[in-house]
Amino acid sequence: DIQMTQSPSSLSASVGDRVTITCRASQAIRNDLGWYQQKPGKAPKRLIYAASSLQIEAPSRFSGSGSGTEFTLTISSLQPEDFATYYCLQHNTFPYTFGQGTKLEIK
């Protein structure tokens, strides 16, 4: 199975900060990666697909990059509604696998 190593596991930041979350795949997955945001008690929402394409409803402050084994999610200027848990997902090979998650908290 492909392992997705996501870092950091938690992050404290302030409104207006720029933050970056990283996912590393144990083998190359082309750009078959998505990023998801989950708030407590809610279903996850997809923010990024194909590693760098912004979901139509997602704010433009979110961006994704990478290919192969290294991927990043960047939030350019944190807003209060961005404090949540973020997950990467590889959908290159079954079984699909998620990263462990990054909990983004208010500093």
Place this chain on the structure above:
Amino acid sequence: EVQLVESGGGLVQPGGSLRLSCVASGFTFSSYTMGWVRHIPGKGLEWVSCIIKGSNSIYYADSVKGRFTISRDNVKNSLYLQMNSLRDDDTAVYYCVRDQWLAYWGQGTLVAVSS
């Protein structure tokens, strides 16, 4: 508007069975791969299973293989997950998801396995 509505969750004893359902609307159900993902309390997301459109090829996570069975009814626009031999570590919120890129999610249904 794409809608996925899960049902069938509840409290079950270890070793028991449960069948989850997901009714889809707002898109042509038969044209899409469908699947299940779970969120284990205090932990992260785990992909569970999917059924590929057309070919109906099926895939499972190792943790549920041999115990869970995914199926679909394209006439009823419905996806199912038959869960047998349930264990404590199957306790989770189960989400129905559309397509192999998990673009759309239902609101989830809670499965609690406990004696």
